[in-house]
Every structure is written in C-alpha cells, then in structure tokens.
Amino acid sequence: MNKLRKFAALALVVPLSIALAACGGNGTASAPASTSAAASGPKSGTLTVWCWDPTFNIYAMNEAAKIYQKDNPDVKINVVETPWDDLQTKLTTLAQSQETKQLPDIFLMQNNAFQKNVINYPDLFKDYSQSSVDFSQFPQGVTAYSTVDGKNYGLPFDNGTAITALRTDVLKEAGFTIDDFTDITWSDFLAKGKVVKEKTGKPLLSGQAGSADMIMMMLQSAGASLFDAEGKPTISNNAALLKAIDTYQQLVKAGVFAEVNSWDEYVGSFVNSNVAGTINGVWIMGSIQSAKDQSGKWAITNLPKLDGVDGATNYSANGGSSWAISSNANYELASDFLAKTFAGSKELYETILPSSGALANWLPMAESSVYAAPQKFFGDQAVFKKVIEFSQQVPKNNTGAYYYEGRDAVSAAITKIVNGTDPSAALDEAQKAVEFAMK
C-alpha cells in the first residue's frame, strides 16, 4: 500500500516536472545578421526555404530562384520539402526550445494559421513592412491574414479566393446555365439545386460532415467572423453565423449538399461525377482537373450570398498561404529576393500558372494576357482573370490567435445542430468552449 502511494506520487511528479521544464524560459531571439551589402550590385548567399508541394509551391519557388539568379548568379535557393502539418510541428518545437538558429530563411505558412503563430511565437518571425516589398499591390483582405499590429509578416503567395465550380452539362440537363448561378442568393441556389437534384439525381455540392469549411466561407462572404476586433469570441448570438448554419442545414436536408466522411471521399464525389459541382478555394481546380474526361464540362462563377445579412457579398476565401521571413534569415537577401520575384515578376507568375495552376494574389497580374487566356477545361472561360477580379472583392477575415479553436468549436456545434440540438444553445456552448481554451 505504502509502495503504491509512493509510486502514485512519483507518477504525478515526473510528468509535471517535465512539463514545467518544457514551458520555462523566455529568452530573446538572436538578431538576424545582415551580411549582404547595400541594395546595389549582384548579391550572393544561400536561402533555405521550407514549403510543401512539389507541383505547386516548391515548383513556384524553384522558378522564382531561376528568375532571381539571372541578375544574381551567386545566390542559391535550397528548398526543403516539409508538409504543412510537419512544418507547424517543427516551428512549435523550435520556438519552445528556443533553437531559432535551426530556422530556414523563408517558410510558407497557411493564411489561417498566421495570426496564431505570430502572436504565440513572435521570436520566429521578422517584420518586413519596411522592406522593398510593396504590400499595397496585394488585396487587403489577403495581407490582413499575415498582418499583426500593423506590421507585415507575410507576402501572400497562392490565392484562396472561393469559387463555385459547376458541371455545365448537368446544369443543361436541368435547364440551367452557369449564369443562372451567378450573383444569386443562397435561397435561389437552394431552389435551383432542388430542381437539378430532381431532374438529374445529382446534388450540386458535397463536403465533409462535421467540417466547418462551408460555414466559414459563408461567414467571411458577409465580412463576419467568430471573433471581434479585440480577439474576443463572438460565436453566440452571431446573426451571420446563425444564418449560415441555417442555410447549410437546409442544403443538407434538401439533398443539394451531400455530406461525406473524408476529404478523399469529397474529392472522389466530383471526380467520379457523383455531384455536379463544388464550392471551395480556387486551388480545388487542381483536383477538379484530375478528371481528364470531364474537360470542357466545367465552369466557374462567384458564390451565392447570404439572405438578409448586413454586408453580405458574393465573394469569399478558403485557405491560401503566405511567405514568411524567419528571425534567423539573411534578411537583406531574403526580402530582396521576395520583392523581385513574388512581389515583382510578371514573368514568374506567367510561368507557373499554366503548369501548376498557382494563381497569384499580386494585383498587377489582372492585366496579364496569360491570365486572360481561355481555359479549355472550363469551357473556354478565362477563369484566372475572373478569380483575380473576385479576389479584390473578398471581405477581410479576422482570424485572430484562436481561429482553429473557434473553427473546431463551430464544427462540433454543427454536428449537434444537424442532429437536432437548438442552434443558439449549441453556439452558446461553442462560445464557452473557446473562452475556456483562451484562458
């Protein structure tokens, strides 16, 4: 008995002391050493970059390197392939162990995670508002993700503007065209969706059950958020959120939105022609185009807007990512590199678009002829130009430090609501969960 008590005490003390050791210490980040000379003349050095998709952002980074190397042949870009989830784990480990020396010069970060990381781990980032990068050439709604206290920590890379992509052949069967789904409201969408379902048997949309993606896009389209300007959660009594959830529920009930169990099933649902469309960030076009037999049968348009909500628009966003410069970077070189490529080279964006579908946030690209070219897969629509136009009208989204906690709580609430719980009660509970997480 005595023995047992001793062990119980030990069992408590050991993990505790380890946890304490892990939390302790709050040293200062080492100041970045600026090694390169002033702006003039070719530069030299190596930039290490963490990003994650060989056909997308890694490809884009390597193309950027080639362009920069024309004027600066002695600069090397070393890309380390690091999937986003692993990148976040590495950043957390490095920040908590104060080993910022191991950071690369540049890393890519999901827009939704930006605020959280800058607020929790400021030692990892370098403010580059004063660099030669002109942040005003990006949509405000997008730079807002990576701006904290008026300082720019990230250069927007891939576009997360939301699109409605629909199968024109299925719409035709039901007597509609893509124009019938342009600049409409969700109640219109629902009514037309029911007709499509009735005549063709196909739902218009699909998505993962228990995922808040759709709701968050609806919310942002009305300029609403789960948090107020001070970062306090505003989940309960949030009119836009209640309307979004109500709309979602009606879509599911009418069979216009098919719920599936996983991301892979979601992709499968439109690749296998089980649903007639999808609403998501523009990057979903990559998955849509993997079904080569559906070429010419797709078209895109803007989103339906919420009925009766102040500030509702037909534009939203989901995802997207931005380049951060680390506190351990060769700052002069890294900022000059980004300014001359991702924030200054039409050639770069025109090269990467056709082969990777990486769509710029950089506004000068709206005039590019490559962006205006009709796309065969999308029935000769100039889809890229369209998306750049959409992107300028996307309302700003206040993500805050607890975006993911808020999103998770709302996801849980949606599951409860779909199963019959009263929406305002479920949201009150979600509000409490987020407040608890913030303590």
Place this chain on the structure above:
Amino acid sequence: MTRALRRAPGYLFLGVSALLSVLPLYFMAVSATNTSQDVLASRMLPGGALVENFLALVASQDVASAMWYSTLNAVVTTVLALVVCSIAGYGFEVYHSRGKDRLMSFLLLAMMIPFAATMIPLFQMFASFGMVNSTAAVILPAIATPFLVLLFRQSARTFPHEILEAARIDGLRELNIFFRIFLPTMRSTYAAAAVITFMTAWNNFLWPKVILVNNTYQTMPMLISNLRAGYVTDYGVLMLAVLLASLPTMILFLVLQRSFAEGITGAIK
C-alpha cells in the same frame, strides 16, 4: 461428416474475419497499380498504371535514399536495442535486489509519459550536443525502452535457475552464461523483440521529422507524408509508396512469425 458440419460456422466466421483483415492490404496492393481516379472510384482489380505510378514517385521523391536511411535506422536501432535491453532485463532478474526492483518500477513509470511531453527537452539536448540533422539523433532515444527491458525481464523469470547454478559450478563466467546459455534459449523472445523494435523504428515519424531539420536523411514515413501535402494527391502514387514502405516489416514478420508468436506467449523449449 457431422463433425465437419459442426465446425462449419467456426470456419465461416474465421474466414470472414480473415478476409476483412486482408482486404485493406489487398486494396493497398491493387491501388498501387491503378490511376488516382480509379483509386477514388474504389476499383478492386489490378490496373495497368504500376509503371506510371513508379516513374511519378521516383521523379518527385528520392525513394532509394529514404529506403536506405529507414533501413539503416531500423536495423541499427533493433540490434542495439536488443543488446542493451536484454542485458538490462537479464540483470534485473538474475541479480535481483530490492533496489533494482524499485529502479524497475521507476523505469515502468517512464512508459506512462507521452513522447510529446519529452520531445522539446530532448530536442534541446540534442541541439546542445550539435546533433540536429544526424541519424545518431534518430537512433539514440529509441535504444533503451522500458517495454523491452520488461519483456526480457519477464522471460528471464522463466529461465530455470538450476541451469544458472550448474553453469556457475562448472566455472562459466557470468558474461558467458548470458551469451552462451541465456541468449540461445531465449531465441523466441529475441525474435518477438526484434519484430516489435524494428516495426516501431521503421514507422517512427514524429521524432525523425523534428530532429532531421533538412531532408538529407529523410525516412520512408516522412516521404509518404510529403506525398499527401499538396492540394492534389495522386492516390495511385501514394499507395505505391505505402506498399513499398510496408514490405520490409512484412517480410521480417513472415520470417520471424513462428518465433514471434512463441516469444509473445512466453513459450520455452
């Protein structure tokens, strides 16, 4: 005839269970030969895209290097872990004392601490040794595990003390008793421990991912993770990589299968 009939429901149940357990493996193998679109459509027949998938995989990832470092890590970890833990387990049992019992209980407590809690201090430690980005840093923390020490200690308990006494009287030195008598009789325990350690080391993901900051020494699980990172996943290529990554553990298990079962159930010849 009646006996066969009586047994039929049992066989049916076992047959269905076996089928259900094999199905995911079958799907993995078949999907490696199909295109991404066919995988998403759950095609259950072999397709003709194996070569295509292989070329795409090799073009985007350095599979040979990842296989080599995975093998290196797993083999070195297994050999060292078996040596260290079996000596420890043997010592705990054969040179028994109250103090050692306490120490053993303390070791077992360590099993309760999740790795996530020790990861950051561990990282700091290896960083201060200048060992970030080295295979040694991947291997070292995996060598001594409380579970293996416990496994060997329990099997040492079934080792007859009379043999030990007899060997001592015959003048065999302590270390030789371990190597010449204990080790050969405990083959099945070693086999079980080898399979478990190899599998854990081969599948280890979090720690290698964190300590190997650049990808020079990337392992297979890290490579598979890369394949799922993009906006578009090629499921055929992914399944092929998963298949390649599971082959070594499957082969090892099949080779040591009989001893493994004996080792786990604690049989001694």
